[in-house]
Amino acid sequence: MKKESLPHITGLFDSPIELHRLLDHLPLAIAVLNADREIVLLNRAIQGLTGFHEEEAKGIPCAYILRSSVCQFKCPLLNTESHSVVQCCEGDIINRDHQKIPVRLTYAPVKTAAGKLKGFVEAVEDIRFVGALERRTSTTYGFGELVGRSPQMERVFHVLPMIAQSDSSVLITGETGTGKDLLAEAVHRASQRAKGPFVKVNCGALPETLMESELFGHQKGAFTGAVENKPGRFQLAHNGSLYLTEIGDLPMPLQVKLLTFLDDRVVYPLGSTRGFQSNVRVIAATHRNLERMVQEGRFRQDLLFRLNVVRLHLPPVRERQDDVRLLLDHFLNRFTAEFKKPIKGFSAKALRILLDYSYPGNVRELKNIAEYALNICQEDYIAPKHLPGYLTDGRIQAASAAGAVSGEELPVSAVTGAGEGIADWSALEQKMILDALLRSGGRRGKAAGLLGWGRSTLWRKMKQYGLEGHATASAATSQ
Amino acid sequence: MPRKVLVTLYGNDVAPRFDLTIEVFIASVSPEGRIEEEKTVVLPQASAEKLCRMIITEDIQTVICGAIEEEYFEYLRWKRIEVLDSVIGSCRKALEKYIRKELVPRAIFWEKPQNVLS
Numbered sequence: 384m385k386k387e388s389l390p391h392i393t394g395l396f397d398s399p400i401e402l403h404r405l406l407d408h409l410p411l412a413i414a415v416l417n418a419d420r421e422i423v424l425l426n427r428a429i430q431g432l433t434g435f436h437e438e439e440a441k442g443i444p445c446a447y448i449l450r451s452s453v454c455q456f457k458c459p460l461l462n463t464e465s466h467s468v469v470q471c472c473e474g475d476i477i478n479r480d481h482q483k484i485p486v487r488l489t490y491a492p493v494k495t496a497a498g499k500l501k502g503f504v505e506a507v508e509d510i511r512f513v514g515a516l517e518r519r520t521s522t523t524y525g526f527g528e529l530v531g532r533s534p535q536m537e538r539v540f541h542v543l544p545m546i547a548q549s550d551s552s553v554l555i556t557g558e559t560g561t562g563k564d565l566l567a568e569a570v571h572r573a574s575q576r577a578k579g580p581f582v583k584v585n586c587g588a589l590p591e592t593l594m595e596s597e598l599f600g601h602q603k604g605a606f607t608g609a610v611e612n613k614p615g616r617f618q619l620a621h622n623g624s625l626y627l628t629e630i631g632d633l634p635m636p637l638q639v640k641l642l643t644f645l646d647d648r649v650v651y652p653l654g655s656t657r658g659f660q661s662n663v664r665v666i667a668a669t670h671r672n673l674e675r676m677v678q679e680g681r682f683r684q685d686l687l688f689r690l691n692v693v694r695l696h697l698p699p700v701r702e703r704q705d706d707v708r709l710l711l712d713h714f715l716n717r718f719t720a721e722f723k724k725p726i727k728g729f730s731a732k733a734l735r736i737l738l739d740y741s742y743p744g745n746v747r748e749l750k751n752i753a754e755y756a757l758n759i760c761q762e763d764y765i766a767p768k769h770l771p772g773y774l775t776d777g778r779i780q781a782a783s784a785a786g787a788v789s790g791e792e793l794p795v796s797a798v799t800g801a802g803e804g805i806a807d808w809s810a811l812e813q814k815m816i817l818d819a820l821l822r823s824g825g826r827r828g829k830a831a832g833l834l835g836w837g838r839s840t841l842w843r844k845m846k847q848y849g850l851e852g853h854a855t856a857s858a859a860t861s862q
Numbered sequence: 863m864p865r866k867v868l869v870t871l872y873g874n875d876v877a878p879r880f881d882l883t884i885e886v887f888i889a890s891v892s893p894e895g896r897i898e899e900e901k902t903v904v905l906p907q908a909s910a911e912k913l914c915r916m917i918i919t920e921d922i923q924t925v926i927c928g929a930i931e932e933e934y935f936e937y938l939r940w941k942r943i944e945v946l947d948s949v950i951g952s953c954r955k956a957l958e959k960y961i962r963k964e965l966v967p968r969a970i971f972w973e974k975p976q977n978v979l980s
Contacts, residue, residue, distance in 0.1 A: 443972045447950045450878045450929040477929035
């Protein structure tokens, strides 16, 4: 190709620059297509990826050059929506060397200043390495950053891949510190929108007026101080996921606006009459009991129905006692590597304290305890003296156990009916065990299932509280 | 002895992908270069495995296709089937070139008037 015939960009710098030179330096594979979806330009990266040279590909429909799994029957450019908004999808291509490569495709329309469609820019991302990296970072007992092997968590991990692959709205519930943010991110990363943006908005962090502008954006001059157009989070999250944390704290007027968006998928920035079609997956999370808030008239029922398409509940640590040891070891391994400390583990006494604690702050608190202990400990094993002082103070433990079941936070199903008149956690736990045994007719496997524990944990706790005789008596009473 | 040729189809053109092909053109070409027999077969579903099986059962000697994955490419070659892959152009033109012994893998003979996708 002669140098004179190469396209140039003018007006950007004081002298024209070659478009090819600009695009060739990008690590992203890019093709420019005309309105008939024929190849106009291929940058160096896409030539390397597909094996086709620009000279031989020019004028040929993109489907024969890119040869992706979406080209033949699901070409996004056949959709008239692609003429106005950016489209994203995942698929695979087969290059000239017979390699099948998983890719993420992004199609953006190219228009004249008058709005006439002239063609498309197609970006092709090789996601082979992303998949490999994800496989490497995932843990045996977990999903993404989440760790657990209790029956409750296994249920969550089991449905997660299916939920991630769907495009439905997700509502995550769970007490503070249970890992709602991590779960939302894990859903996004496992979804087809993984390479798109993951935008997080804390619905309780800003006053109502600011929140509206933050979420939906504003037009220049919409209000005093709006000196320029500002895209909202919905626009920023286009082709990705929008994570609305603390959705229970969203003011009522904004609940209506969110509801309208979930219906029409169109965002109207403040002061603008022109809507923006936003392709966003909404993931919402809250530690509040939304059903109760609906009854109290503080949360719109119709919004709850729309958000509650897929619901994921993260159980508190006290309902997944089987995971405490796993979580302690997980954070110990993580922090020993991070802090470069050759600590071998927990002493038996420290472990007893840690296993008996109720963790009202859930996994976040457990992680902080592990981090504190590792920082303090200068020996081979973490002893009780290395643990935060409040852990060995029985009164605070009892208060924390009682506090976790108060307020409008999610009810603690496992300890329903307990709490009043019970002085400490041990007594509460004994009562939980006896209740479970009564309900299961003395069958320990079933009782362990009801408590969300493994059989071995139940056996250990029964032995610790001397309940082995009681179990037989309970069974006899129930029969 | 006539040679049996299979062309993966997408409309009137060689299909861009072997594994997504749902229609094939089969022709018997005599040593003199005459097409003695021809048929178009619509497959129940797109599947590279099933297409390979069909190629074997139909006694095909040459496959003309677009993109083909290494696994199937090597399998067909192992079965002593000639694979002319990464061909871009119309089925008719591909056959003409094949008969004239001009068709090679990676051949591109795209013609704008035939540019009708879906």
